[in-house]
Amino acid sequence: MRVVLNLLGLFFVALGVIGIFVPVLPTTVFLIIAAVIFARFNPEWERRILAHPKFGPPVRAFRERGVIGPAAKIAAVGGMAVSSVIGFVTLRGVWAFVPAGVCLLCALYVLSRPSQ
Structure with a gap:
């Protein structure tokens, strides 16, 4: 099981x-997600993620305080909007609304997180 979870973390x-x-x-x-998996099954790799100069601070901020920075919120919601439009244009029937519905729920979560 440990090997499977380490592979999942690497994925x-x-x-x-x-x-x-x-x-x-x-x-x-x-x-x-990788840091959460590694926290239990490979603490060294978790430490490496948390110590990374660019990606460590946002991962630590989210884990410790649930913070998502303003730029990340804009990027996330913008990406979700683009994905929703692509889904609406390319899918047919009721399926055209599914990406927008999922993205709306995810965007509400992202926007509900503190920024600092």
Whole structure:
């Protein structure tokens, strides 16, 4: 089980790294998930994520105080808006509204988090 969870943590780190280069894919969210997994099963890798000069501070802020910075909120909600429009244009029937509904719920959560 430990190996599976370490692989899962690495998978989320990989998604986070891909998110650095793909604008609509979130980086910090995947690193937060990876840090949560590693906290229990690989503390050294958790420490590495938390010590990272660029991504460590937002991960720590979210874990300690539930904070999502203003720039991250704008990027997240903007990405969700774009995804919702793409879903509305490309999907048919009731499915065209599903991405917007999911993104609306996620955006409400993101916007409800403290900024500082």
